[in-house]
Amino acid sequence: MNSVRRAVRLAFEAAGSSGAGTTSSAVVGPEPGTRVAPSSTPERRTVELRIRRQDAPDTAPYWQRFRVAAKPGDNIVSVLRALRLDPVTTDGERVDPVAFEHNCMEEVCGACAMLIDGSPRPSCSTLLAELGDVIRLEPLPKFPVVRDLMVDRARLFAGLQRVQAWVRLDGPWVTHERAPRISQRQWAADYRYSRCMSCGICLAACPQFPDSAGDGRGFIGPSALAQVRLLNAHPLGRYDKTARLHAIMAEGGLTDCGNAQNCVRVCPKEIPLTTAIGELGRQTTLQALKDLFGG
Numbered sequence: 139m140n141s142v143r144r145a146v147r148l149a150f151e152a153a154g155s156s157g158a159g160t161t162s163s164a165v166v167g168p169e170p171g172t173r174v175a176p177s178s179t180p181e182r183r184t185v186e187l188r189i190r191r192q193d194a195p196d197t198a199p200y201w202q203r204f205r206v207a208a209k210p211g212d213n214i215v216s217v218l219r220a221l222r223l224d225p226v227t228t229d230g231e232r233v234d235p236v237a238f239e240h241n242c243m244e245e246v247c248g249a250c251a252m253l254i255d256g257s258p259r260p261s262c263s264t265l266l267a268e269l270g271d272v273i274r275l276e277p278l279p280k281f282p283v284v285r286d287l288m289v290d291r292a293r294l295f296a297g298l299q300r301v302q303a304w305v306r307l308d309g310p311w312v313t314h315e316r317a318p319r320i321s322q323r324q325w326a327a328d329y330r331y332s333r334c335m336s337c338g339i340c341l342a343a344c345p346q347f348p349d350s351a352g353d354g355r356g357f358i359g360p361s362a363l364a365q366v367r368l369l370n371a372h373p374l375g376r377y378d379k380t381a382r383l384h385a386i387m388a389e390g391g392l393t394d395c396g397n398a399q400n401c402v403r404v405c406p407k408e409i410p411l412t413t414a415i416g417e418l419g420r421q422t423t424l425q426a427l428k429d430l431f432g433g
């Protein structure tokens with residue numbers, strides 16, 4: 139899987155990343171990801187961060203470069219935290235600290251996702267040891283920039299709302315029956331989907347997921363589809379299965395998937411997103427027959 143992820147990253151780098159008004163070509167010098175002349179011992183090294191910054195949602199982006207001393211085992215969040223203590227550019231200008239998000243530091247919250255050398259990745263689990271001495275950081279594409287590397291991921295949560303990605307605790311069913319039983323086999327299959335941390339990385343990589351929210355009826359994206367797969371199998375989630383299937387049979391639903399398979403390659407939790415999409419194809423076909431003939 140690592141080699142596949144590496145291939146996707148390279149593809150992203152080759153394609154280049156872009157943003158409104160500014161592209162990575164605005165920065166000159168060695169290509170990110172390439173090793174430049176050794177700047178220190180292998181234990182301690184100095185890395186150059188090239189960061190695409192944006193002061194507010196409606197202002198133009200621009201690039202700044204920083205040099206940061208990195209410790210062994212550092213990840214991208216570590217060096218951004220170090221930079222926050224002394225935000226001086228390579229030109230010697232003291233600037234506002236770079237804004238970025240992180241919480242759990244263990245690939246659980248999803249808040250730290252960003253473009254690293256052109257690939258969407260969680261910055262808390264991206265180790266400097268995997269990267270060159272010049273590292274390009276950009277906000278996650280497909281999501282509006284709040285400031286610098288912080289984005290607003292409300293689009294992702296709107297998608298979860300569209301498919302009712304939850305289990306209702308109250309309803310017309312008998313709730314004092316024995317707890318539902320799930321086989322070990324089903325539990326193991328479902329658990330993979332429950333690992334989603336709503337990072338938005340799969341959406342950033344998906345060519346079908348629109349660049350902007352538009353009227354909110356564009357392709358819903360792989361993360362919401364995987365949650366439909368998960369919750370349709372849940373003993374209580376099944377009560378809303380029909381509504382969820384109708385949601386993904388509507389405009390912007392399952393049939394908008396172009397089968398690019400980028401999502402499954404970049405998902406840091408290794409969620410089998412395309413397997414979910416395949417299973418949902420069967421479920422929606424059965425649902426369409428039920429709608430036609432009743433049942």
Ligand code: SF4
Nearest residue numbers: 334335337338340405
């Ligand atoms: S499916 Fe994977 S990449 Fe997509 S939001 Fe969930 S954890 Fe992130």
Ligand code: FES
Nearest residue numbers: 241243247248262
């Ligand atoms: S800080 Fe939570 S996933 Fe990176």
